[in-house]
Amino acid sequence: xxxxxxxxxLLAAAAALLGSVGGVGGATLLVPVLVLLGNSPTDAAPIxxxxxxxxxxxxxxxxxxxxxxxxxLGLTVELxxxxxxxxxxxxxxxxxxxLLARILAGAALIGAVAAFTRKGVRNLPNPVLDAEPPGEWxxxxxxxxxxxxxxxxxxxxxLERGLPASLGAGLxxxxxxxxxxxxxxxxxxxxxxxxxxxxAATTTFTIGITASAGLLVYxxxxxxxxxxxxGAILGAIAGGAVGARVQSRLPxxxxxxxxxxxxxxxxxxVVVRS
Amino acid sequence: MNASPxxxxxxxxxxxxxxxxxxxxxxxxxxxxxxxxxxREPDAALGDQLAWAAVAVLxxxxxxxxxxxxxxxxxxxxxxxxxxxxxxxxxxxTGALLA
Numbered sequence: 001x002x003x004x005x006x007x008x009x010l011l012a013a014a015a016a017l018l019g020s021v022g023g024v025g026g027a028t029l030l031v032p033v034l035v036l037l038g039n040s041p042t043d044a045a046p047i048x049x050x051x052x053x054x055x056x057x058x059x060x061x062x063x064x065x066x067x068x069x070x071x072x073l074g075l076t077v078e079l080x081x082x083x084x085x086x087x088x089x090x091x092x093x094x095x096x097x098x099l100l101a102r103i104l105a106g107a108a109l110i111g112a113v114a115a116f117t118r119k120g121v122r123n124l125p126n127p128v129l130d131a132e133p134p135g136e137w138x139x140x141x142x143x144x145x146x147x148x149x150x151x152x153x154x155x156x157x158x159l160e161r162g163l164p165a166s167l168g169a170g171l172x173x174x175x176x177x178x179x180x181x182x183x184x185x186x187x188x189x190x191x192x193x194x195x196x197x198x199x200a201a202t203t204t205f206t207i208g209i210t211a212s213a214g215l216l217v218y219x220x221x222x223x224x225x226x227x228x229x230x231g232a233i234l235g236a237i238a239g240g241a242v243g244a245r246v247q248s249r250l251p252x253x254x255x256x257x258x259x260x261x262x263x264x265x266x267x268x269x270v271v272v273r274s
Numbered sequence: 275m276n277a278s279p280x281x282x283x284x285x286x287x288x289x290x291x292x293x294x295x296x297x298x299x300x301x302x303x304x305x306x307x308x309x310x311x312x313x314r315e316p317d318a319a320l321g322d323q324l325a326w327a328a329v330a331v332l333x334x335x336x337x338x339x340x341x342x343x344x345x346x347x348x349x350x351x352x353x354x355x356x357x358x359x360x361x362x363x364x365x366x367x368t369g370a371l372l373a
Contacts, residue, residue: 005309053332054301060339061295064287071343072355079361086369139352208336213366215333220373226325227312230305233328237302 001047002038005231012051012232016239018259020055021246025179025207026236027052028111029259032104032266036273041100042092043225045177046218049211050229051236052179056208058237059244067135068201070143073156073194077187078206080163081170081180082213088174089217095175101270104176108267114182115260145198154195161191166206174214179207290342297335304328337366 001008011033016026027048034044063069092100136143142155156162165187169180181203188199218224308324315321344359 005312009309050329050332053336057294057298057301057332057335061291061298064291064294067287072347072352072358075340075343075355075358075362079358079365082362082365082369086365086372089369090372138347138350139354209340209362209366212333212336213369215329216366217369217373219329219333220370224329226322226329227308230308230325230328233301233332234305234309237298 001034001043001225001228003034003228005228007231008034008047008228009231009235012047012235013239013242014235016051016055016236017243017246018262020240020243021259024111024115024182024259024263025052026055026239028108028178028182029263029266030232030236031177032108032263032270035101035104036266036269041097041104041176042223045092045100045175046215046224047229047232048177048179049173049215049218050224051232052173052181052207053211053215054233054236055179055240056204056211058240059204060208063201063204066146066201068145068198069205070136070141070156070194070198070202071205072136072139073141073188073192074202074206075209076141076159077162077166077184078209080167081173081184081206081210084167084170084172085174085210085214086170086217088171088176089214089221090174092175093221093223100175101273103172104178105267105270107172107176107178107180108263108270110172111178111182112260112263112267114186115263116257143198145195147195147197152195154193154198156188156192156194158192162187165191170210170213173207173210174217177214180210181207290339294335294339297331301328301331304331337363 012026012030015030019026019029030051031044031048034047035041144151144153166184169183172178173180184203184206185199188194188202189196215224304324305328308321308328311318311321311324340359340362344356347359348356
């Protein structure tokens with residue numbers, strides 16, 4: 001990498017802060033910025049996936065206790081996403097860098113659109129379930145989550161629409177090193193009619209697996225630079241933690257628009273340069 | 275007055291959540307130590323080894339979580355989703371073999 005680990009750490013922290021508040025993920029911003037700073041897309045991609053894996057692990061404990069992650073749904077869509085990540089990571093070494101940069105710009109553009117247009121499906125509470133703890137229903141893609149003092153039941157639908165979207169998200173993750181959460185969460189929420197809180201938590205769980213699948217291929221190809229990665233990991237965890245605190249104090253719509261505008265600008269510059 | 279019954283599902287993920295927290299802390303400590311070692315001695319192999327250890331934790335923990343879920347579902351008779359978990363692990367293993 002062209003930058004010192006401390007610079008990468010600071011960039012990762014800023015990207016994670018903005019990405020977590022804006023709901024698009026830090027790597028979506030970090031990887032294009034690293035490419036703009038003169039790094040090749042093949043070098044920047046592993047750094048991006050390391051920050052994705054770190055962010056997923058940092059949030060895992062809290063989300064598991066809250067009961068918002070739907071593991072069965074997550075692993076079902078992850079079958080497609082992990083396949084996409086593996087294919088993308090394997091293909092990324094044989095694609096020209098200009099094409100990888102354009103794919104990255106496309107991912108940033110999709111992230112910008114997601115940031116500008118994001119909304120969530122609101123299911124209705126069921127008073128009968130108020131005594132039940134939140135969680136998933138065994139053997140199904142349904143479950144219930146806590147919304148204030150009430151318990152809201154839900155059931156994932158249209159798996160046939162969610163799987164291709166997850167495959168696309170995994171492919172983009174493997175090719176470019178961005179997490180793909182900006183595709184997975186809207187896919188679960190809008191296409192599969194899962195409440196946005198559950199979709200976001202389940203996505204955080206699954207992007208860790210997607211990142212792991214892609215990183216394993218990168219590592220075996222000799223593309224992971226661990227010392228540069230440590231700075232990015234620390235930055236991503238610190239930025240994500242601050243972002244989670246800031247999120248409740250700032251108007252989410254404004255932050256999402258600012259992040260969307262930044263992603264749009266980054267995408268345009270990456271395309272022009274490539 | 276009877277106390278409300280203890281919910282059997284309450285705290286069922288506490289142990290796994292604690293392990294995940296320990297793993298996250300381990301990653302932070304390993305990364306910080308790696309950067310410190312590198313700052314003092316840029317050529318020291320220890321810095322690289324600590325960094326690789328952090329990367330290994332990040333790689334392995336999600337896969338262990340998938341394996342744990344698969345075993346848990348298999349024990350509870352949820353064979354369909356246990357097979358889904360196995361499928362995810364097979365996809366990752368295939369990627370490693372092809373790399």
